[in-house]
Amino acid sequence: MLQFSLWKKIVIWGLCALGILLAIPNGFYDRVEQSNDANVVLSGGLAANPEIGAMSGAELEAVADQWPSWMPSSLVNLGLDLRGGAHLLAAVQVSDVYATRMDDYWQQVLGELRSERATIGTIRRVDAADGELRVRISKPEQMERALELVRGLASPIVTLSGAGSNDIEARADGDVIVITMSEAEKLATNDRTMAQSLEIVRRRVDEAGTREPIIQRQGEDRILIQVPGIGSAEELKSLIGKTAKxxxxxxxxxxxxxxxxxxxxxxxxxxxxxxxxxxxxxxxxxxxxxxxxxxxxxxxxxxxxxxxxxxxxxxxxxxxxxxxxxxxxxxxxxxxxxxxxxxxxxxxxxxxxxxxxxNFSVEETTNLSIQLRAGALPAALTYLEERTIGPELGQDSIDAGALACIVAFSAVLVFMFLSYGLFGLFANVALIINVALIFGLLSAIGATLTLPGIAGIVLTIGMAVDANVLVFERIREELKAAKGPARAIELGYERAFSAIIDANITTLIAAIILFVMGSGPVRGFAVTLGLGIVTSVFTAIWVTRLIISTWLAHKRPKTIDV
The missing domain is CATH 3.30.1360.200 (Gyrase A; domain 2)
Known part of the structure; x- marks a missing residue:
């Protein structure tokens, strides 16, 4: 297991170099972010930073040139708790859609009943509760025929839960036909309304040039909206607007x-x-x-x-x-x-x-045009929770998270060196590469880093050396059994491999479950934890082993001290 062909060495070091290259922009965060915003404005888009959007062409080009165009410019997006911004929890009034649907059915019902006016008599719509359509006919003795015509307008529901059901139901109430949506259609309508509301809110927020908003469904009829970098919850509500119908x-x-x-x-x-x-x-x-x-x-x-x-x-x-x-x-x-x-x-x-x-202002026409382009919200939003997180609090979170990472990182480096000497140094090099790979992957996929995400990175730093500890302890046992250095190292990796894979797979499964079942900060933690597991296994099994293999090939020691 200590022999590496040339192409394997190239692939391993190439992946490490690529990860480090992708992570580098995060070390110059403000400069790269301003350059990216300026490039967006120069290409005709909207900048998330109002100061950049107000600059002239020459100023924009100067800001864009702050970061070389040949270098990667993707950044780890900072979440609401790190950048500051606005948080809203909105309830979608899905029942509002029922009345509109019934109103839309009126023309179809009228056209169908008119085709047999001679039989069923005159047709007149009467007042009804929301979600109902009531139609009076002048010949109630022909009610069965009228109901047959209306029921012929029903369409089957194409959903798993509504299989075998129709979208409308019709019944008689004296000389009045009462038409309502079926329960299965109401459920399907609720799902469509929520999906449409999510998409329209996302479009309105995206069109304003905001950075990496979190917009997702919560429960049956609620939408969570978190937009980093925006001034206040009121500003976010204004941006989302009303239904814009x-x-x-x-x-x-x-x-x-x-x-x-x-x-x-x-x-x-x-x-x-x-x-x-x-x-x-x-x-x-x-x-x-x-x-x-x-x-x-x-x-x-x-x-x-x-x-x-x-x-x-x-x-x-x-x-x-x-x-x-x-x-x-x-x-x-x-x-x-x-x-x-x-x-x-x-x-x-x-x-x-x-x-x-x-009587519009320029800002109102801009917001209104965004709302109209995005489409009308199918139902009104009621805001149940609104919160504004100031940038100062976000900066405090970043500072605290950075301090936690530095302390954890330093403690692990010192522990590995004191415990395993030179081999501990090899593990520390791999650990540094591991952290760079995590940030490189987060930047590449455009992930949003939250405070729980930083906790995931801190946890990953501790877990990253677990595999090396297993290997090094196994090497010690093989050395005690009078094995030579090369053979002891080879057997150490070989016999620790299954334990490393088993331990990390179980943790990865937990991270996947957190990502699928969780939301918001929980998913942020799951993303960093999952990526950290992948990079930890890569650096422990391949990078550290390649470093040790290269050292053995050059030094050829007669004895080693782990």
């Missing part, structure tokens, strides 16, 4: 009476920039934000901040036909249940693009 409605009237009498299928919404003014709108929108493909911050013809938007082909066609048929009529642009603008249609608007004006 954009709709376009025909205007039926304008009033100052918030209790104005409404006709069926009408809604009353306040004007965003006029206190005490309300608009009476048709409840069913002409088009929605689902037709939106792009939005950007702009200025209107009066040089006021506004948001430009562009619709997809379907939305552009509907928008064009509506404006062509309603010239001279007001048209309300509604954002999150508030009329932000209600212009009069002056002419046919083709091309599917327009502009949203209102």
């Amino acid at each position: 954009l709709t376009f409605h025909p205007v039926a009237g304008r009033t100052s009476d918030e209790n104005a009498r409404l006709q069926a299928r009408q809604i009353l919404l306040p004007a965003g920039d006029e206190q005490g003014v309300y608009y009476i709108l048709d409840k069913t929108p002409v088009i929605t934000g689902d037709h939106l493909v792009d939005a950007s911050a702009q200025f209107d013809q009066n040089n006021r901040p506004a948001v430009g938007f562009r619709l997809n082909t379907t939305g552009g066609k509907i928008f064009g036909e509506y404006t062509a048929n309603n010239i001279g009529q007001p048209f309300a642009i509604v954002l999150d249940e508030e009329v932000v603008s209600a212009p009069t249609i002056q002419s046919h608007i083709s091309g599917g693009s327009g502009i949203i004006t209102g």
Whole structure:
């Protein structure tokens, strides 16, 4: 086991050199981070550091040149507890989606029942609780036929838990058909709503140029959001915004009476920039934000901040036909249940693009365009927990973690040297390479380092020499049995190998379980622990052995003292 071919030596030292090279940028963290931010801005992106984003072109190039372009520039991302930032725990109001789904079914139900109006009579939608659709027919004696038509609209649920179930259920209540979502469809809708909410929150946060946010589901209806480097929880809430639900409605009237009498299928919404003014709108929108493909911050013809938007082909066609048929009529642009603008249609608007004006600031138009581009949240978010961690506290955590690493590292180095002499020095060289490999791997995969992650590194430092201790103790036993130096070392590695593998595999399994079942800081600990186990085994079995093999080949000692 002490003989290494040339290609094996090249591979082992090459991997060590690569790991050290990838770890080097972390020794110049601030300089590399500023250079990376400047390169992002120069390439047309958004910098996480506002100071970098405000620089001119020449300043940006100077900052970008702080770090050589030929050197690796990936860094270990610092988590919320190390950099400071904002923490939010939000509950998604999944039940809000049920009412929208039932509202969407109305047109399908109406079309299906109209096909047999002569049989079932007139059809009229009546008020219903959220999550229900109620339709009254004038010939209740034909209720069975009407229910048959409605049930024909049901679709099978394509999920394992909902196999064999349909998405809607219909029953009779006198002369009224009551349509509701099935329990299996509610569960499937909840899962879809959570997945969509996660993706949209992630898009909104990512578009603002923030660094390595943690956005993940917790429980059935909660989302954990942690964004390092952001100023406060309020700033993060502003960035995520509300549902950003954009709709376009025909205007039926304008009033100052918030209790104005409404006709069926009408809604009353306040004007965003006029206190005490309300608009009476048709409840069913002409088009929605689902037709939106792009939005950007702009200025209107009066040089006021506004948001430009562009619709997809379907939305552009509907928008064009509506404006062509309603010239001279007001048209309300509604954002999150508030009329932000209600212009009069002056002419046919083709091309599917327009502009949203209102009493906006430049910052508001930027945030709004981000929210619209990311899409509307399918349901409202209720913030259950919010916390801001200042950068000073983060720096204290870094200092404490660094001190713990230095103390542990130094103690292990001293212990190994006092216990095993020259062989302890060989193990110490491998331990230094091991720590560099951990940081190199963390940088390469873009992992986020948290305070528990530092604890994982400290634990790994202690565990890293376990394999060497097993080998060295085994070598001592072989020397006592009057084996020669080379043979004793070879048997030491050979007979300790199975114990090393078994011990590290069980720890690696525990790290994998922590990663799969845990969240946030627990996963950070599992990542550093898992990577540390892999690098520890590599350095103990191959690097240390290669160092000892090279020493033996050059010195050829008659006796050794372990």
